[in-house]
Amino acid sequence: MYDLIIVGAGPAGATLARLLGKENKILLLDRRRLDQPSVLGAKNGFEKACGGLIAPDAQQMLARMGLGVPWGVLVGPQLFTVRTIDMPNKLERYYQRHYINTNREKFDSWLVSLLPPEVDLILDCSFQAFEQSSAGIKVKYTKDGQEFEVWTKFLVGADGAASAVRRRLGAKVETRKYISIQEWFKVSENMPYYSAIFDREITDFYSWTIPKGEYLLVGAALLPSDNAPQKFELLKEKLQAYGFKLEEKIKREGAFILRPTSSRQIYLGDCNIALIGEACNQAFSVLIFGSDLVL
Ligand SMILES: Cc1cc2nc3c(=O)[nH]c(=O)nc-3n(C[C@H](O)[C@H](O)[C@H](O)COP(=O)(O)OP(=O)(O)OC[C@H]3O[C@@H](n4cnc5c(N)ncnc54)[C@H](O)[C@@H]3O)c2cc1C
Structure with missing residues (x-):
């Protein structure tokens, strides 16, 4: 027992x-x-x-437990710049927040x-x-x-x-449930920031890009009832029109994301x-x- x-x-x-x-x-x-x-x-x-990405709160928790992330777990680039994009209005802001990229x-x-x-x-x-x-x-x-x-x-x-x-x-x-779709692209040049993209035509939550070594991850948290795969395709079209270079697609992943409101x-x-x-x-x-x- x-x-x-x-x-x-x-x-x-x-x-x-x-x-x-x-x-x-x-x-x-x-x-x-x-x-x-x-x-x-x-x-x-x-x-x-x-x-x-290990955010500052999680970094604090690891530190309180006396843990340091070993070298072999890290992936470049290390990220301390967040780029937020209001896609419909083409507004951008950068701010500083350190993530450990793993x-x-x-x-x-x-x-x-x-x-x-x-x-x-x-x-x-x-x-x-x-x-x-x-x-x-x-x-x-x-x-x-x-x-x-x-x-x-x-x-x-x-x-x-x-x-x-x-x-x-x-x-x-009952919890608000989203489907996340994330694709990995091989890219010849990567961006040194994590991007958070806001566009209500895609989702009322948000989408993201994360550089990971020679790959760029593109993801979105999408409402299951709102034709999620098509919305993801639309996101990629919009990103490319905005200047993101999505080259060779390597893989696609999916998962649920829960978003409790109380x-x-x-x-x-x-x-x-x-x-x-x-x-x-x-x-x-x-x-x-x-x-x-x-x-
Ligand atoms: C697309 C996406 C991107 C994300 N990005 C980030 C990020 O950058 N940074 C961040 O901090 N968080 C991120 N998250 C959230 C993060 O993944 C979760 O907060 C975290 O994984 C939760 O940890 P957990 O241990 O509760 O569950 P999980 O990590 O999901 O672990 C659950 C474990 O249970 C196992 N399991 C499930 N069912 C069974 C079964 N029937 N039998 C045996 N084993 C089973 C699974 O294999 C898994 O190992 C992201 C989530 C998604 C969906």
Whole structure:
């Protein structure tokens, strides 16, 4: 019997397992191969769609935990200039804000590498369901086509915005949900700033470009009911007309983004089952990593 099973080894789950792992018997499950970060554009498992920027709040949190981001996780250019673009009015403003630019897969793998050896880690597996009884919580997961059952006193869902643990809890918390589409372009020359683009014809949230080594990431948080793929195509047309050079497309990613408008929309779980990070409906409104959200 485990003290705690955590579903999801993203920043929230890996941080919780690291903080509690020495004193408690913990099992951490994830469907990603975080011991083998994927090759860009190759389909060798699940990848997390992310800009990989560590914002000042998240930097503060890492510092409070005594962590410094290792060299191998960083990607150039380091960013301290934000370019905001009001697309319809062609208005621009630059301001200073420092982001640490990282490779997101490597960032997550690094957090997992910090786990105490006492934590049991199972990767490349998929959480399926749980059942509660007086004996504890039975957790079912699959790996290599086989189903396994493990018992725990407490269960934590750290399985992201589309949390299966939250769904299985039957939580009916309404939150504004966006679909994010993000594409990677190989570019010969990159821009030394992170751009935030505002255009209500595209979305009532925002779009972005992020330079990442020899790539430029173009993304947008789009309303699912508003023909998101077409809106994304329109965004790219507008960016190119505005002067952005989008050369060879390497890959396209998608994910949900939650945007709660009140603290009542944050659902932390029920009795011995807790939700943390994006699983509890927390948003990334100011681009913070889930490790902020676990504490
Ligand atoms: C397009 C996009 C760009 C973003 N850019 C940034 C950025 O630049 N900077 C920033 O700070 N934040 C960014 N975010 C937000 C950031 O990704 C989240 O805040 C953060 O990942 C939340 O961490 P988490 O640990 O809660 O969840 P996640 O990172 O989503 O981790 C959940 C984990 O659970 C695992 N999992 C899910 N379901 C199962 C299952 N059934 N079985 C087993 N494992 C499962 C997943 O594989 C994953 O490893 C971005 C988000 C999106 C969508």
